[in-house]
Amino acid sequence: MPSATPGYAPDLEKYLKSLRGQPLEAAVENLISLLKRRQIRGSEPCAVATAHILLQVVARSKWQDVDGLIDNVTRIGRRLVEAQPKELVIGNIVRRILSLIRDEAVEDRNELSSETQSEAPMTPPRGANPANLSLLQSPPSTYAKQDSAGDYLSNPAVSQTRPGPVPSYSSVNVPKSLFHLLSASPPSLGDGLGSPHRMSGASTPTRSAFQTSSQVHALRSEVIDGIEEIKDEISQVDDQIAALAEVQIRPGDHIMVHQPSPTVQRFVLRAAAKRKFTVLVVTEPLRKQSEEVQYANFRKKLSSSGITAINVMNSGLMAYMSRVNKVILGARSIVANGGAVTDAGAATIARAAREQGNAVVVLAGVYKLSPVNPFDEGSLIEWGDSSSFVSFADGSMVNNVEIRTPVTELVPAEFIDTYVTNLGTHSRDHLASLIADHYKQEDADFHLGVPSER
DSSP, X not given: OOOOOTTOOOOHHHXXXXXXXXXXXXXXXXXXXXXXXXXXXXXXXXXXXXXXXXXXXXXXXXXXSHHHHHHHHHHHHHHHHHHOTTOHHHHHHHHHHHHHHHHHHHHHHHHHHHHHHHHSOOOOOTTOOHHHHHHHHSOSSOOEEEOTTSOEEEOHHHHTSOOOOOOOGGGSOOOOSHHHHHHOOOOOSTTSSSOTTTTTTTXXXXXXXXXXXXXXXXXXXXXXXXXXXXXXXXXXXHHHHHTTHHHHOOTTOEEEEESOOHHHHHHHHHHHTTOOOEEEEEEOOOSSTTSOOTTHHHHHHHHHTTOEEEEEEGGGGGGTGGGOSEEEEEOSEEOTTSOEEEETTHHHHHHHHHHHXXXXXXXXXXXXXXXXXXXXXXXXXXXXXXXXXXXTTOHHHHHHOOOOEESEEEEOGGGOOEEEETTEEEOGGGHHHHHHHHOOGGXXXXXXXXXXXX
């Protein structure tokens, strides 16, 4: 559990440093408590923390086969989702890792099947001489003879003598007349000479056990490498999305952004390095006089690049919408039908842009794209503290009025024109193929579990 020392506020960085010296179950419980208390919050921190703990599950938990590994990851992933169901990226990362495990297991089975087929002895040709075929079926260094019980024993006398050239099938003495061809009977499989499986039966269990042990070790290494690639993908998302900024922002445009996330800021700043345009930053009004000006560092960087930045309050954005060419929003997650979970207030901007005929662009990494299509959209909304709007000193008002302050909200898919991810620019119709490429259908509802586990 996190330390209760005064002044100590556990976050993602401190949690990742503590993983090395913690038992696995303690690390899982630690992350669950941090998620519940919202000490780790936001799409990227939650995704990074989930990837790190599941890597520990793959590397340190006990499992003997693919099903055991999938059960371990599913069980831990379900607990993480239940700890913070509002963060859809937690379930996304769990599904990505489950899909990775299934793909690696299928590849290993295919490789084993191909190796087994290549090592299987060749079926003896019909009508071939069993005396000649016995040389082909014997090991290269030791030849065998059959005892009275039908078992094969090594023959040292024969093994010390180097055999002559093995006759080919064309040199086998086959009867030429039609009568002999029709009346010739195939070699008996009961005597063991013509059976290709007779020699391999004794060694199959040992080799199968060896392959199973080696496959578990190989699968563990491959899955760990795949999780490392997912972590690298998350760290590179902002740079890859920013590389597409010059395609979306043209010189002279008026761009509106709403409470710009780090992804949106880097996207706009990349375009500002080569083009001149105007940025309208929509922010919430200050609740307290002591609060600092929001996004001051972002506006300072825009000014240093020669970009005009205009601060707009939510209440006055409609006065500027007629001049706006494009609205750029950062998404916390994207559901299967194309709706985007964003900071509260973005849905109003998207609706206004749609009425004016302006394009709405949503920026999000692929790891934020969720296969979940919730029936209750209200379950995606996170509610915050309303004390900044109404003071509890006004007892009469607080007792008679219910005040709810949303932190996030869902922007409907019909208000969004373009989705920009680290894999490129997509339309709403293309999201289904992205989901199919990154997730398995059997893992879509992994977090629901069976009734006994809920």
